[in-house]
Amino acid sequence: MSQIKIYGVKERLNPIKATLSDIIHACMVEALGLPDDKKFHRFFPMDKEDFYYPSDRTASYTILEISMFEGRTVATKKQLLTLLFDKIHSQLAIAPQDIEMTIFETPKHHWGIRGLPGDELALNYKVNV
Structure with a gap:
């Protein structure tokens, strides 16, 4: 399971x-093995005056917050980050x-899903990858 929040200048x-x-979803499927139908993304387009960032970033500056079940290896998480950057x-x-x-x-026990x-939950994908 994963949920992703995406912030940027609207x-x-x-x-x-x-x-x-x-x-994002293609990277999650490739790196984590998530099923194609497990896409949970929320966008937060922000007014310029509400989104402060360092002077060495541009107006394209984008933040992704990825919440997910624990259990993936360090190598898997690094692969995900690299895929996303690329x-x-x-x-x-x-x-x-x-x-x-x-x-x-x-x-997993910190999440409440489908009651x-x-x-x-019975998952149709592995978390320990």
């Missing part, structure tokens, strides 16, 4: 939301300097 983020969502850069021309990501992992604690 004038830059809104036109690319669908493509960025597809890129594919966002190559497909949307957003420089890696303008992308920041954080992975938040929590135990059950996450550790009681």
Whole structure:
């Protein structure tokens, strides 16, 4: 299970939301083995005056917060980050300097999904990859 929040300046983020969502999901499927139908993305387009960032970033600066079940290896998480940097850069021309990501992992029992604690769900994919 994963949920992703994406933040950026609305004038830059809104036109690319669908493509960025597809890129993110493709990376999640490739690196984590998530099923194609498990796509949980939320976009937070922000007014310029509400989104502060360092002077060495551009208006394309984008933040991804990835929440997911714990259990993936360090190598798998690094692969995910590398894929995201590479594919966002190559497909949307957003420089890696303008992308920041954080992975938040929590135990399955900290999630409530479809009326059950996450550790009681029957998943059709592996988490320990």
